[in-house]
Amino acid sequence: MSHxxxxxxxxxxxxxFLVGAATAPIGFATGAGFALSQRQxxxxxxxxxxYNSFLFAIGAMRANTNPEDPRSWAYWTNIHVNNCPHGxxxxxGWHRGYLYxxxxxxxxxxGDANLMLPYWDYYADPNLPAExxxxxxxxxxxxxxxxxxxxxxxxxxPFSAQLVNFMRGAKRAFEPPFESAPxxxxxxxxxxAMATMESPADPIFWLHHANADRLWVAWAAAxxxxxxxxxxxxxxxxxxxxxxxxxxxxTETWDTRTSLAYYYQNEAMPAALPPxxxxxxxxxxxxxxxxxxxxxFKLSASRVTSDTTFAAVGAxxxxxxxxxxxxQMPPSPEAGLALARIFRGKGEAVTIGGKLYKSVQVxxxxxxxxxxxxxxxxxxxxxxNLPGARNxxxxxxxxxxxxxxxxxxxxxxHHNGGPAQLRYVVNxxxxxxxxxxxxxxxxxxxxxxxxxxxxxxxxxIGEVRVELSSVEVES
Numbered sequence: 001m002s003h004x005x006x007x008x009x010x011x012x013x014x015x016x017f018l019v020g021a022a023t024a025p026i027g028f029a030t031g032a033g034f035a036l037s038q039r040q041x042x043x044x045x046x047x048x049x050x051y052n053s054f055l056f057a058i059g060a061m062r063a064n065t066n067p068e069d070p071r072s073w074a075y076w077t078n079i080h081v082n083n084c085p086h087g088x089x090x091x092x093g094w095h096r097g098y099l100y101x102x103x104x105x106x107x108x109x110x111g112d113a114n115l116m117l118p119y120w121d122y123y124a125d126p127n128l129p130a131e132x133x134x135x136x137x138x139x140x141x142x143x144x145x146x147x148x149x150x151x152x153x154x155x156x157x158p159f160s161a162q163l164v165n166f167m168r169g170a171k172r173a174f175e176p177p178f179e180s181a182p183x184x185x186x187x188x189x190x191x192x193a194m195a196t197m198e199s200p201a202d203p204i205f206w207l208h209h210a211n212a213d214r215l216w217v218a219w220a221a222a223x224x225x226x227x228x229x230x231x232x233x234x235x236x237x238x239x240x241x242x243x244x245x246x247x248x249x250x251t252e253t254w255d256t257r258t259s260l261a262y263y264y265q266n267e268a269m270p271a272a273l274p275p276x277x278x279x280x281x282x283x284x285x286x287x288x289x290x291x292x293x294x295x296x297f298k299l300s301a302s303r304v305t306s307d308t309t310f311a312a313v314g315a316x317x318x319x320x321x322x323x324x325x326x327x328q329m330p331p332s333p334e335a336g337l338a339l340a341r342i343f344r345g346k347g348e349a350v351t352i353g354g355k356l357y358k359s360v361q362v363x364x365x366x367x368x369x370x371x372x373x374x375x376x377x378x379x380x381x382x383x384x385n386l387p388g389a390r391n392x393x394x395x396x397x398x399x400x401x402x403x404x405x406x407x408x409x410x411x412x413x414h415h416n417g418g419p420a421q422l423r424y425v426v427n428x429x430x431x432x433x434x435x436x437x438x439x440x441x442x443x444x445x446x447x448x449x450x451x452x453x454x455x456x457x458x459x460x461i462g463e464v465r466v467e468l469s470s471v472e473v474e475s
Contacts, residue, residue, distance in 0.1 A: 366462025
């Protein structure tokens with residue numbers, strides 16, 4: 001990659017000695033007494049007086065090769081590498097503060113106090129703006145990418161009327177499914193730098209996350225019972241860390257208008273997928289496809305996996321390639337009965353192995369990318385397939401519980417400091433099940449591709465398992 005990457009220790013050490021002029025102007029405006037600034041959609045922004053300021057700032061920062069200098073591109077990439085939360089609480093809040101600080105750095109570098117980050121509304125047009133795909137000499141917006149159309153990455157699931165809570169861990173929360181798709185899936189399809197923790201090296205990252213921030217605003221404003229925790233809620237206690245000298249109180253990210261003094265050109269939730277994405281969804285059967293063929297995998301034994309979890313059933317050495325595949329895992333009678341009782345959704349605790357278990361998670365353990373799979377261009381929709389209730393006319397239930405791709409694997413490995421482990425809470429998908437037939441539980445991996453994608457082995461999973469948890473986790 002073109003930027004210079006500082007090691008974590010060097011980065012943290014050096015960031016304490018930043019150039020004062022570069023960081024001193026970064027502060028917090030409040031809505032009271034300040035005019036609100038508008039972040040514009042790219043097609044509008046590129047006709048504004050700030051367009052040339054944006055190009056100049058991006059070009060100057062990418063040309064700066066000092067990763068300890070906040071005026072350099074690598075500096076902001078390293079913040080993401082070292083401190084961003086993925087698959088954990090505050091994913092959206094941390095990135096809101098990150099964009100806010102970066103936006104002010106753009107103003108410093110450009111000398112334009114009116115410069116605001118634009119956003120790319122991929123629900124209106126899933127094609128990357130042409131200005132980002134021109135490889136001509138001197139174009140500061142260009143980066144090498146595998147795909148420039150993200151239609152297969154888009155999902156309407158996060159905007160379901162059933163998702164009325166915001167924060168991870170709450171029942172029917174917005175943040176976890178939104179992070180899964182379209183956030184993660186878009187990273188995976190664009191590929192190259194975007195499929196890694198160094199994704200801010202690609203200029204489109206900033207427009208992608210500005211749109212993610214906008215969609216959070218739109219979700220919160222849509223009504224229908226949707227609600228972000230009140231600013232007085234303990235959820236907003238504490239601060240986000242970017243560098244030792246650059247932080248933000250979580251309360252500042254509660255609302256863009258009242259604390260950060262900006263709003264978006266369009267703050268409405270998408271009502272439908274764009275036509276191109278609709279056709280892709282139909283062709284790829286993203287909604288609820290028939291389970292793909294069952295592969296042959298070695299089953300793993302039921303066992304205690306931690307102080308709070310018990311593996312009800314599992315399968316080892318699951319390899320993923322360009323094909324879709326299902327993993328069938330018959331639980332023991334005792335574990336199957338425990339699953340069935342939790343799946344009833346009545347808050348029943350189950351005693352097994354001397355403990356009470358209240359929730360169910362699908363776990364992928366010791367996950368690694370092959371060299372072939374690192375650059376992205378693909379992802380998998382992950383389904384939990386269950387038979388229908390006994391004595392019911394309905395067939396099996398296929399619940400889309402999340403997505404899996406190189407971006408999630410690299411993020412999990414980074415945060416774990418070792419082999420990646422990913423968890424998918426499945427309670428809300430199966431809470432209306434009355435009873436399941438023991439021996440028929442299946443996890444399916446349905447491959448979704450961009451126009452440019454790898455073939456052959458891409459992801460190796462040491463173990464796929466279904467765990468009972470004594471913690472009542474909702475999302």
